Amino acid sequence: MAEIAKMDAFSFQPSGVGSQPIRSRSNLVPVLSAIVVALGLSHLLQREVHATTSDESTKRPNIVLLYTDDVGYGDVSCYGATGVETPHVDRLAREGLRFTDAHCSAATCTPSRYALLTGSYAFRNKGARILSGNAGAIIKPGTITLPSLLQQTGYATGVVGKWHLGLGDGAVDWNKAVKPGPNEIGFDYHFLIPATGDRVPCVYLEQGRVVDLDPADPIQTSYGKPIGKGPTGKDRPDLLKQMWSHGHNATIVNGISRIGFMTGGKKARWVDEDMADVISHKAVSFIEANKQKPFFLFFSTHDIHVPRVPHSRFSGKSTMGLRGDAIVQMDWCVGQILKTLDRLKLTENTLVIFTSDNGPVLDDGYVDQANEKLGEHQPAGDFRGGKYSLFEGGTRVPFIVRWPERVKPGTETKALFGQVDLAATLSKLAGAERPDAGLPDSHDELDALLGDDPVGRPHLVHEAPRSLALRVGQWKFIPPGATREKLGPWNNVKIAKPGFLFELTTDPGETRNVAIDHLDRTTEFAAMLAKLREQADHSP
Ligand code: NG6
Ligand code: CA
Numbered sequence: 253m254a255e256i257a258k259m260d261a262f263s264f265q266p267s268g269v270g271s272q273p274i275r276s277r278s279n280l281v282p283v284l285s286a287i288v289v290a291l292g293l294s295h296l297l298q299r300e301v302h303a304t305t306s307d308e309s310t311k312r313p314n315i316v317l318l319y320t321d322d323v324g325y326g327d328v329s330c331y332g333a334t335g336v337e338t339p340h341v342d343r344l345a346r347e348g349l350r351f352t353d354a355h356c357s358a359a360t361c362t363p364s365r366y367a368l369l370t371g372s373y374a375f376r377n378k379g380a381r382i383l384s385g386n387a388g389a390i391i392k393p394g395t396i397t398l399p400s401l402l403q404q405t406g407y408a409t410g411v412v413g414k415w416h417l418g419l420g421d422g423a424v425d426w427n428k429a430v431k432p433g434p435n436e437i438g439f440d441y442h443f444l445i446p447a448t449g450d451r452v453p454c455v456y457l458e459q460g461r462v463v464d465l466d467p468a469d470p471i472q473t474s475y476g477k478p479i480g481k482g483p484t485g486k487d488r489p490d491l492l493k494q495m496w497s498h499g500h501n502a503t504i505v506n507g508i509s510r511i512g513f514m515t516g517g518k519k520a521r522w523v524d525e526d527m528a529d530v531i532s533h534k535a536v537s538f539i540e541a542n543k544q545k546p547f548f549l550f551f552s553t554h555d556i557h558v559p560r561v562p563h564s565r566f567s568g569k570s571t572m573g574l575r576g577d578a579i580v581q582m583d584w585c586v587g588q589i590l591k592t593l594d595r596l597k598l599t600e601n602t603l604v605i606f607t608s609d610n611g612p613v614l615d616d617g618y619v620d621q622a623n624e625k626l627g628e629h630q631p632a633g634d635f636r637g638g639k640y641s642l643f644e645g646g647t648r649v650p651f652i653v654r655w656p657e658r659v660k661p662g663t664e665t666k667a668l669f670g671q672v673d674l675a676a677t678l679s680k681l682a683g684a685e686r687p688d689a690g691l692p693d694s695h696d697e698l699d700a701l702l703g704d705d706p707v708g709r710p711h712l713v714h715e716a717p718r719s720l721a722l723r724v725g726q727w728k729f730i731p732p733g734a735t736r737e738k739l740g741p742w743n744n745v746k747i748a749k750p751g752f753l754f755e756l757t758t759d760p761g762e763t764r765n766v767a768i769d770h771l772d773r774t775t776e777f778a779a780m781l782a783k784l785r786e787q788a789d790h791s792p
Contacts, residue, residue: 312682313655314602315402315548316539316589317674319368320582321361321414321448321557323650324612326633327579331650335629336570336579340587341652344606347661348654349703354669355723356609358715359639359646361416361448364609364671365552366390369397369417369437371675371694375715375785379418382717384475385451385512388422393436396690399548400438401679408542410441412535413552416448419457426453426471426517429460439550443534445527449554450617452514454505454521456530464520471517478502478513485509494559495619508559508618524561527554528581532588539589543596546682551589555582558616573625575614603655603681607671611646613639615740623739631739636762640742642721642735643762644728647714659702667700667708668723676792677701692788713784722781726757729767729777750774 325331328338330345357367362383363374370391374380379390391397399409411434419433434442444457452473456463462471472479483491485501486509493507503514505521522530535551555562556578563581570576586606593599612631614622616639637643651669653659676686676694686696693713699705714721721730730752736742753767753774767774 311601311657312405312546313657314546314598315407315678315682316593316602316604317548317550318586318589318604318606319365319413319550319552320606320608321553321555322610322613322616322639323556323579323582323608324631324633324638324645325635325648325650326630327556327608327612328583328650330652332633333579333629335572335627336576338579338583338586340583340590341606341650343590344586344604344652344654345662347656348604348652348663349659350664351651351653351667351669352664353666353708354607354649354651355647355671355712355714356607356649357647357670357672357713359610359637359641360717361414361557361609362390363715365415365417367672367693368674369399370395371398371672371691372788373672373693373713373715373784375713375720376692376788383416383418383447385447385453386424386473386475387418387447388420388424389418389432389436391417391437393432395437396687397437398675398678399434399550401675401684401687402548402682403438403440405679405682405684406546407682408441408545408547409439409550410443410538410542410547411439411550411552412443412538413445413531413550414448414554414557415442415444415446415457415552419444419446424473426455426462426473427465427467430457430462431460433457433460435460441538443531445522445531445554448511448557449524449527450500450511450558452503452505452510452512453517454510454514455517456520456522458534462517462520465517466519469516469518471520472515474513475511480513480515482513482515484513494561496617497615497619498617500558500617508561511617524559525563528563528585532585535585536588536592539592539596539598543598548678548682549589551585553582553585555579555585558618558620560618560620560622571625571627572629573622574620575622576625576629600656603653603658603678605674606650606652606654608649611635611638611641611649613740634761637735637737638739640716640736642714642716642719642730643737643745644756644760645739646716646735653701653703655702663703665700665703665706665708667697667706668712668725669697669700669708670695670712672712673697673701673709686792692790695791711780711784713781720781720785722777722784724777724780726755727773727777728752728754728756728762729774729781730754731778731781751778753777 356364560574632645635644637645700708
């Protein structure tokens with residue numbers, strides 16, 4: 253079969269001396285392996301039985317994870333953007349390894365972040381879906397996480413920027429120490445946008461405390477009944493500097509109405525236009541404070557999520573209005589980090605990863621002209637769908653790895669890579685022992701991450717609200733149901749039985765459903781997805 257021959261060209265070659273057999277930790281691996289063999293995709297299994305050890309002589313690198321919000325595959329210049337330039341992200345690609353088939357775990361934020369930090373697919377936790385701003389912490393204290401493993405091996409760990417994984421025990425009081433939070437799952441330091449820019453509370457949280465909170469003006473939030481006498485976007489649209497289009501019509505903060513109601517904390521409220529400056533400054537300070545030891549910085553930008561209100565110095569810097577200008581601002585944030593690494597002479601031994609939490613969206617609830625000013629720009633590149641969708645545009649995101657000491661500059665890889673693997677992969681790189689429990693879905697894909705393995709994962713599950721899809725080699729299976737397609741306002745594409753099957757090498761745009769032509773394969777993939785939904789494969 254032509255498609256198999258194509259995959260063979262990328263077959264994994266164990267890289268010599270460091271290759272060692274590794275044992276599976278569950279009996280699900282043989283079952284899935286049997287399915288893969290039956291489908292004639294056994295070359296993918298070579299990846300399962302060999303692993304290479306990292307170069308012992310290399311000093312453990314600092315790790316900086318630049319995690320952007322709603323940035324699509326085609327939204328940065330080095331992935332084909334038009335109408336906006338991203339010189340700092342492009343520099344990373346020029347000096348590092350650019351992935352063309354890397355995926356966030358889900359087509360929305362909370363589940364992607366959950367999978368990234370815990371190494372567990374988010375669908376295993378019913379609470380891991382888009383959260384309100386006063387939701388309790390969904391990663392329970394003591395959970396084995398990427399930061400907890402790095403912390404145990406001596407890394408200084410910090411998260412700066414968007415959190416959206418819940419805080420407190422479910423009845424959060426913003427006027428007291430907010431706990432549990434990042435500190436209880438392995439971060440030494442945090443400076444947070446608690447949920448999202450479009451959700452209350454619109455304040456920063458540093459080490460569990462609201463920044464600049466005046467005790468005489470306590471904060472209350474509600475995601476049910478309106479509270480307080482403050483104006484809302486619903487009743488006072490005349491007060492708004494950016495109108496809402498759907499949702500987002502509750503409390504007005506800084507001339508923008510949000511999801512949820514908030515009273516108090518007037519002195520502590522953020523100014524959206526300054527957010528990129530504030531969080532970049534905090535991220536830079538974290539690097540400066542920890543430059544002597546290995547550190548892990550999870551820098552999670554607000555950009556380019558709604559509301560898109562970049563600082564005035566970025567006005568008109570793209571041809572796409574506010575969404576494009578927010579991309580320029582996001583790129584500026586990346587530049588601040590890169591400049592800091594240069595200044596502190598940390599560039600050579602710092603592993604920088606640039607990626608996004610889900611695919612792109614245009615109208616996500618505010619009237620900001622994202623559709624009208626788009627021009628020729630394709631936010632998801634050539635892929636179909638975007639945020640909220642099981643089509644490739646939902647989860648296939650930019651993913652760049654730069655580590656001058658180890659990764660060849662200006663290279664590209666087609667390896668299938670999932671952000672869910674970062675927990676096992678980066679903790680291995682840092683020298684952490686793989687724990688017996690924890691990280692259930694996270695594979696050690698260090699060879700793929702560093703560009704030594706051109707194949708990557710044999711299979712990967714994608715998540716969108718209320719639905720899952722499965723990738724196996726070049727095949728993509730989406731079960732019967734429905735998924736979103738357009739970039740907002742959306743439409744739902746109905747998926748009749750037996751589902752959608754796409755061959756992505758010849759049909760990256762997912763336009764030809766070949767499920768009926770390959771019925772056996774479709775049935776096998778449906779069984780494989782059902783199995784993975786039930787039980788993690790615990791691959792090492
Ligand atoms: C949706 C919001 C959207 C955005 C999203 C979360 C409405 C109508 N839409 O519910 O604006 O906030 O949640 O985005 O309220 S994410 O990137 O954090 O997943
Ligand atoms: Ca997002």
